[in-house]
Every structure is written in C-alpha cells, then in structure tokens.
C-alpha cells in the first residue's frame with residue numbers, strides 16, 4: 352500500500368511567473384544582456400573542449416576557489432550549487448528546529464522549501480517602510496530566519512545593524528544577497544563572526560547566467576563543512592561550472608553591465624519618482640496597476656498581489672526597452688490619473 356507523504360499533499364507547486372508572450376521581458380529580474388558576441392564565442396570555444404561523456408568534478412572546487420578569491424575569503428567558506436534556490440533547500444537540511452521565519456512581501460521560494468522540509472512558516476511582515484519587524488520574537492527554536500537583502504520584490508536593503516541584531520539571537524540566519532551587486536554594501540564579511548549565518552549569492556542576476564543555474568553559499572568554515580555534507584556529489588554540470596569561471600575571468604565586463612543597469616535604474620526612478628520606491632536591486636517596485644496595460648503593448652512586468660495589490664515590479668532592461676516602458680507608463684498615467 353502506498354501513500355503520498357502528507358507534507359507533499361500540502362505542498363503547492365512552486366509559484367513561478369507564467370511564461371507570457373511579450374516582446375520585452377522585464378518580469379523576472381534577469382540581466383538584459385547575454386554575453387556580447389566575441390565573449391560568447393570565446394566561452395563556446397572553451398565549452399567545446401569539455402568532454403561530455405565524463406562526469407564533472409565531484410565537488411566544484413575550482414570554481415569555489417575562484418569565487419573565494421573574488422570575495423577575499425577562503426575556499427573553505429564557499430559552496431557552489433545549482434542556483435541559490437537549491438541552496439535554500441539544502442541550508443534548511445543543516446539546522447534543527449520546527450519553524451522558519453520569513454518577512455513578507457518577499458521571495459516565494461523560502462515558503463516552498465520550508466513546506467517541502469515539513470517545517471512551519473511564520474510570517475513577520477515587513478513594516479510600513481519595508482523594514483524588518485520583530486523576527487527575534489520567533490528566534491527560539493527556529494530552523495532559519497530568512498533575510499532577503501536587497502529584498503525581492505520591494506528593492507530595499509536591510510541595515511547592517513539590524514542584521515547583526517538578528518544574528519545575535521543565535522538563531523540560524525539565511526541572508527539572501529541575490530541582488531547585492533546592485534546594492535551599496537554587502538554583509539558577507541559577517542560569516543567571519545557568526546557561525547549561524549549562511550549568505551546566498553547567485554550568478555543569475557548581475558553575472559547574467561540565469562540559464563546556467565549557478566549559485567553559491569558563503570558561511571564560516573565550520574558551518575560550510577556541514578552544508579557540504581548535504582550536497583550530493585557531481586550535482587553541478589561541467590558546462591555551467593565553466594561558464595561561471597569564465598564570468599569571474601571577465602569581471603570588467605560584469606562591472607560595466609552593473610554600472611549600466613544602475614544608470615538606467617536611476618533614470619527610471621527619477622522619471623517616476625512619485626510612483627516608485629527606492630531600490631538597491633536591478634528592479635523597481637512601482638505603485639502603478641499597469642500590468643495588463645503594459646502586456647497589451649508587449650511589455651511583461653511582474654504583477655504583485657496581497658499587500659502590494661496594484662503594484663508592479665519592473666526589471667531594469669536595456670536602454671531601448673526602458674524607453675519603451677517609460678513612454679507606455681507615461682501614457683498609462685495620463686489615461687488613469689487625469
């Protein structure tokens with residue numbers, strides 16, 4: 352007699368943005384730029400040398416070393432996996448405790464992986480200015496307190512002081528820095544002082560490798576050692592590993608793209624200041640119910656719900672794409688506000 356595990360019967364399918372037919376995709380916080388032709392060719396030449404009949408390295412030590420060098424940390428602190436999403440699930444296997452704490456509105460995958468692990472999700476909603484609430488009240492017995500900074504979909508980063516206060520409870524903290532390359536500061540150095548901290552990073556946003564599914568976790572040597580134990584060997588494919596190494600060898604290009612996106616973010620923010628929240632990420636949260644209007648013009652943005660009903664999250668695209676978005680938004684504002 353077989354039975355479906357009860358935690359699975361409660362598990363909704365992970366919420367992913369629906370694929371919509373659009374000319375301009377500003378809905379998934381992707382980097383608008385694929386590698387320029389010359390670099391893409393160079394990467395493909397390197398990929399063509401990889402023997403596909405052979406397994407990748409059991410553990411991606413080489414990429415971990417390159418990331419550690421990039422961060423000024425030791426390779427012992429870095430764990431590579433298939434996207435930081437996967438690392439959310441793996442991190443939850445490391446700690447004990449029967450609940451996790453999230454602060455809505457935030458990234459949906461925390462809820463998904465917690466439910467998958469069969470632990471309860473306690474939501475301490477963000478405050479009026481999207482600041483962290485009293486998550487410390489639920490620190491006791493927590494398997495993890497999730498802090499997303501900069502937060503998706505609100506775009507604000509949490510002050511370092513506040514993050515330290517949460518760490519001081521001693522509860523495990525999973526700090527998601529998926530957008531940190533667009534922010535003023537990182538808190539990754541706190542892994543040197545706090546064994547209860549795991550920081551998640553990704554190649555999907557600033558590094559432009561969303562299609563390669565590559566992410567990494569950073570933790571103290573001791574915590575990283577435990578996290579390594581729950582990672583199956585041979586899990587990251589050799590093509591993605593090469594792509595990640597390639598990007599770290601072309602940091603000037605990556606920095607150029609980041610500066611471009613920051614410039615465009617500023618332009619969009621200034622133009623629609625009245626309707627936008629300040630952002631330290633590659634997107635803007637806007638108080639405009641323009642999702643359907645934009646879609647009819649071939650522009651996909653993310654429609655938000657719940658407390659952010661009537662808001663959209665707009666990924667910063669290429670200049671031409673942003674120009675089209677801006678003129679469509681002006682038209683929307685003219686039509687609805689007058």
Ligand SMILES: *Cc1c(COP(=O)(O)O)cnc(C)c1O
Nearest residue numbers: 434435436458503529553555566
């Ligand atoms: C995009 C995003 C990620 C990245 O996930 P990957 O699995 O590495 O692509 C992680 N956290 C947040 C909050 C995100 O928005």
